[in-house]
Amino acid sequence: MNFSNLVWWACFIVGGVWLQQLLPGIDLLVAGLLVSLQERRLYQTFWLLLVLLLVQEGTGTLAFGSTALWYGALIVFFNVGRWLFEAENLVFVVLLSLGLGACHFLFTLMMASLQQLDIPQDRLFLESVWQACVIPPAWWLTHFARRRCMGDAHSV
Amino acid sequence: MLDRLAEHAGLEFVGAILKPGVWARDQVVSSWNNYLDLVGVREENEALREQVRTLSQQVQVASEERAELVRLRALLELEPPEGWRPLGARVVANRLGPQAALESAIISRGYYSGAGPGTPVLTHEGVVGRVYRAGPYTATVLLLTDPGSRIAVLSAANRTAGILVGTGPRGLLEMKYVPQNARIEVGELVLTSGLEGAFPKGVPVARVESVSQSDLSLFQTVYASPLADLEALEEVLLLERPPVQPGAQTLPLPSVNATQGVGPGTGQGSGQGGGASSGQGGHGGNGGHRAQQAPSNQPAPRAPRPQAQPQVTPQTVPQAAPQMVPQSAPAGQQPGQPPRQ
Incomplete structure (x- = not known):
């Protein structure tokens, strides 16, 4: 990972965290992980995944695990979906975001019930819908910004 | 007689020649000055607008700080x-x-x-x-x-x-x-x-x-x-x-570990x-x-x-009698912990 790439991802994470303040309960950084998966850079994806896990789990109020599960679901969905779709196909991203929205609801509910926490399910459902709606534009913006700033050299 | 003719004809002629030029020059100079004034006014206007903008921002910041001051004072009180x-x-x-x-x-x-x-x-x-x-x-x-x-x-x-x-x-x-x-x-x-x-x-x-x-x-x-x-x-x-004071009457509170509350x-x-x-x-x-x-x-x-x-x-042990004011510390209790760095 070269220096400019590192700076780009650092800026992405900082910007994403600031934007997440505006949308409580929504993960905007997942778009970066998706872009990194599409670039098929394992080393970059590994480090990004690690940092995002720490950020999201650190700011959360649930015990560690639900973000790990969720990002795990993203990786599984991505690898399974790549057999059927082009990785950068918008339909693929939309389907992926629907799956991730559903997983967000299920995993958060499951982890909360395992910890015997009462969480408002109607709000969780709304946030999951929002999450599914937010991923495609966030992915497009990230993808676009990355191409503009880094060129096509980053793609493998 | 010739002097008067010269005065009335020659002078008027020269005047007639020069006056349009002078008028034109005055007009040009006046226009130029007006233009320069306008440029100055515009620049001054821009400067004043900038000043107003800056002052508005300062007023906004000051009012925000004032509101914060009120809140912080309330907290301090x-x-x-x-x-x-x-x-x-x-x-x-x-x-x-x-x-x-x-x-x-x-x-x-x-x-x-x-x-x-x-x-x-x-x-x-x-x-x-x-x-x-x-x-x-x-x-x-x-x-x-x-x-x-x-x-x-x-x-x-x-x-x-x-x-x-x-x-x-x-x-x-x-x-x-x-x-x-x-x-x-x-x-x-x-x-x-x-x-x-x-x-x-x-x-x-x-x-x-x-x-x-x-x-x-x-x-x-x-x-x-x-x-x-x-x-x-x-x-x-x-x-x-x-x-907690050593020797104070204590009740065992539920202990909490890092993994389970x-x-x-x-x-x-x-x-x-x-x-x-x-x-x-x-x-x-x-x-x-x-x-x-x-x-x-x-x-x-x-x-x-x-x-x-x-x-x-x-x-x-909590005091038995309920009270409105904050609970007073037990006898001999220090007022607070030393500040941690």
């Missing part, structure tokens, strides 16, 4: 209970990220700077909640509107005890386990009871909004609204726990749910059913996971 050390903190963010399932806020202090798990958080209006998870310099506060929040309270006028439980975002608080024959009135202030030492005694929490009785329940249904504006938190006050019903007094770090985190608990039980060390499963070992283990 709040007299902390004796022995509890007040620490100011800024609210950095509200619920942040996909894992923020509980009602929470992030503050600018962590366990290195006085915000250990379980630390009471309040504003000059009333109780906000307690520190739920803490990093070195940042902490998450569980707000009292969270359904897992449990605070042992007393009504101010009638001294009726109960457990104040959150009902969710922007919701009212439910005061549970208020017996059918207990007196409590709409509009009455609800204060922390100080039981279990999780909160100092006598801090305002909420105001009773409705009281109703049911034939099917042993308890009244009491709803209260929080006094603190939890939607617009900017600065908060943390109350650092007083140090203490569940509801393990508290003392009126069944306050939760231990020192989970007093308001006994999610879904039934703490009040065990009212008046002695505290036990039995860990219960329905509790959030605390981040670190809280600072309290033994706790001084």
Whole structure:
């Protein structure tokens, strides 16, 4: 990972965290992980995944695990979906975001019930819908910004 | 005669020749001067506009700072209970990220700077909640509107005890386990009871909004609204726990380890749910059913996971007589802990 790439991802994470303040309960950084998966850079994806896990789990109020599960679901969905779709196909991203929205609801509910926490399910459902709606534009913006700033050299 | 002719003809001719030129020159000069003036006016106008913009920004900043000053003064005027050390903190963010399932806020202090798990958080209006998870310099506060929040309270006028439980975002608080024959009135202030030492005694929490009785329940249904504006938190006050005096009469409080909190019903007094770090985190608990039980060390499963070992283990016996003012420290107790770096 070269220096400019590192700076780009650092800026992405900082910007994403600031934007997440505006949308409580929504993960905007997942778009970066998706872009990194599409670039098929394992080393970059590994480090990004690690940092995002720490950020999201650190700011959360649930015990560690639900973000790990969720990002795990993203990786599984991505690898399974790549057999059927082009990785950068918008339909693929939309389907992926629907799956991730559903997983967000299920995993958060499951982890909360395992910890015997009462969480408002109607709000969780709304946030999951929002999450599914937010991923495609966030992915497009990230993808676009990355191409503009880094060129096509980053793609493998 | 020739002189007069010369004067009338030659001079007029020259004048006739020169005057248009002079007029034209004057016009050009005047236009040029006007143009230059206009340029100056425009530049001056731009400068004045910039000045107005700057002054407007300054006025805006000043009014914001003035509002902040008012809030901070109000916080400073709040007299902390004796022995509890007040620490100011800024609210950095509200619920942040996909894992923020509980009602929470992030503050600018962590366990290195006085915000250990379980630390009471309040504003000059009333109780906000307690520190739920803490990093070195940042902490998450569980707000009292969270359904897992449990605070042992007393009504101010009638001294009726109960457990104040959150009902969710922007919701009212439910005061549970208020017996059918207990007196409590709409509009009455609800204060922390100080039981279990999780909160100092006598801090305002909420105001009773409705009281109703049911034939099917042993308890009244009491709803209260929080006094603190939890939607617009900017600065908060943390109350650092007083140090425990050696030799003071103590009760064994439920111990909390790093992986499991203490569940509801393990508290003392009126069944306050939760231990020192989970007093308001006994999610879904039934703490009040065990009212008046002695505290036990039995860990219960329905509790959030605390981040670190809280600072309290033994706790001084709470005073029997209820009081409005903050609880005074036991004899010989030092006023507060030395500031931590």
